[in-house]
Amino acid sequence: MQIEQIYTGCLAQGAYYITSNGEAAIIDPLRETQPYLDRLERDNVQLKYIFETHFHADFVSGHVDLSKETAAPIVYGPNAICEFDCISAKDGQVFNLGNIKIKVLHTPGHTMESATYLLIDENGKEHAIFSGDTLFIGDVGRPDLAQKAASMTQEELAAILFNSLRDKIMTLPDDVIVYPAHGAGSACGKNMSKETVSTLGEQKATNYALRSDMTEAEFVKEVTDGLLPPPAYFGMNVAMNKKGYNSFENVLNLGMRALAPNAFEAAAEETTALLLDTRKNGEFAKGFIPQSINIGIDGDFAPWVGALVADVKQPILIICEIGQEEETVTRLSRVGFDNLIGHLEGGFEAWAKSGKEVDTVNRITAEEFATQVKIGESKVIDVRKESEYSAEHVEESYSKPLANINQWIKDIDPKEHFFLHCAGGYRSMIAASILEARGFRNFTEIEGGFNAIAKTSLPKTDFVCQSKVLK
Missing domain, CATH: 3.40.250.10 (Rhodanese-like domain)
Structure with missing residues (x-):
């Protein structure tokens, strides 16, 4: 048995790659699927299941493309309704993977379909949980994201989360390893630890939301206190994860279209495209295309794009460092910004050399x-x-x-x-x-x-x- 956490820092997101006796499962995959396909081929294993802990709000998962490429079924927890083929598992349902088992624990509260996946090893021992956004290291999932869909208040959802944690997770052995979907920096919780792996025993001792003497009322108050409004793109990402989306390869092809300065300028004038400059802030300050917005690729790029750009369908023209075109497109696609017109060929230097207007920041x-x-x-x-x-x-x-x-x-x-x-x-x-x-x-x-x-x-x-x- 092998478990690997594939952590993406710019999204503070953890996907999981599990293998046993020639079979594999991937939990909460990122949008781009080729790295997973390459890994499966290298390890000479067959992808048997794609597990999703819930309908993600902060990123677009790669479940649909990965299922098309491998024919592996997509598994959600109870109550999940998809507009593509998926298994909406029952609480307690067990999936065999090589010599191990993965058991579905229905843990609603963050969302109503949220599931925690319990891994039972070759010896029948409860080894680890993949807790999605139900339990983080040092925190729990925010209970306000599913209010509209669930027709419940955040307080009602928090109460459900309280019972999910007490009835389904805290009853497990203390040495069970906790693998969450996010770490510090994610907007899916309030105060997550920078650590991305722990044990249930450690969380019982240190996580404020798992205090043994905590009442339901105290939990609801503490979990809902100080919640900031979720980023605008969250609802749109949920919809893409439920309904499906354009393939990543198609999005990549759109973003990789190189436009010379004249063509780039014409495209900007003829469309309502956002001019997105992903260079370092120091370079941007010295010179940029008027009306362009600087969100550097080297920082928390995708979350800030999602937080500040109101609509994932917004047309976008990219200005980036030469060689960073594919990385920029990939990170935009992770949060659902697929309407890409192309990028500036030769980067900002080509624009400046063409004699076109340049602006600066004081x-x-x-x-x-x-x-x-x-x-x-x-x-x-x-x-x-x-x-x-x-x-x-x-x-x-x-x-x-x-x-x-x-x-x-x-x-x-x-x-x-x-x-x-x-x-x-x-x-x-x-x-x-x-x-x-x-x-x-x-x-x-x-x-x-x-x-x-x-x-x-x-x-x-x-x-x-x-x-x-x-x-």
Whole structure:
């Protein structure tokens, strides 16, 4: 028996590859299927099952394409209704895989079809659970994502999750290994650990939601407290996972169409396409195509695209570093952005050499900021998360999280200058690009963000540990 966690950092997502005696199963696969197919061929095993823990909201799974390629059936938990062939398993149903067994534990609460898969090894021992978004390391799944579909309140779903955890998971042996679907950085929970594997015993001892003396009412209150609105793309990804989608290969072919500067400009003028520039924020600041939005491929690219672009059907034209075209298309497809027109051939350098219009961002260093800002007089906007701001910030600065930019941008006075920063420059450049695309030029962005500002003599609030802020 072999279990491998295939973790994708930019999505904070874990897929699982399991083999036993010539047969394989994959749990919660990513959109692109070729790496799985290559692995199956290399290991000389047959894919017998594709298990899905639930209808994912934060990414588009590769279950449909993988099933077409291998003829392996797609398995969901009870209550799952798909618009493609799938097995909606019964609670307690067992699937044989080589010399091991995988048992379905229906664990609703995050969603009503959520299932945890219990792996029983060759000796009949309960070895591991693949808990999806039911149980994370240090947290549990948020209970508000299925409200509309389930016609329930988040409190009702949280109560169901409480009982799923107590009746189906906490009754298992303490040495059972816990393999969750996500780790720190995912929007599917509130305060997940950076660790991606644990044991049930460790979680019983350290996970606030598994306290043995916790009442249902206390659980509901703690799990629902402080939930931020889910990103706009979540519902659209759920629909794609339920209904099916365009094949990844077709999406890749669209995004890999190379458009010379003149053709790129014509496509931008003739469509409502978003110009998405995925270069590093420092390069973007020095020069970019007017109206383009910078979301760097080297950061939390896909989640930020999903959070800030309202519609997964939005047409997109890509500007990226030469050689990063396929990676950019792949990451966009993972969150359902399939309507790709093509990419700029030769990258931004080709655009600049063609003599076409170029824009810039007014960026200064943290040291320059320290000499220019007047605490209490100058306006400083901090686009980090509220928890980061609460932990420590420049005195008299305003907390305006990037995720909420479409709300707070309406309050910006175009005649009043302000300074703009995040933690390191990634998010503030996203904000800067959006501001400039909306016509705002009255700001200065800070290179290196708060990490650099903290090294200056500027007055800051006393540091508070973020783990305490989040509790």
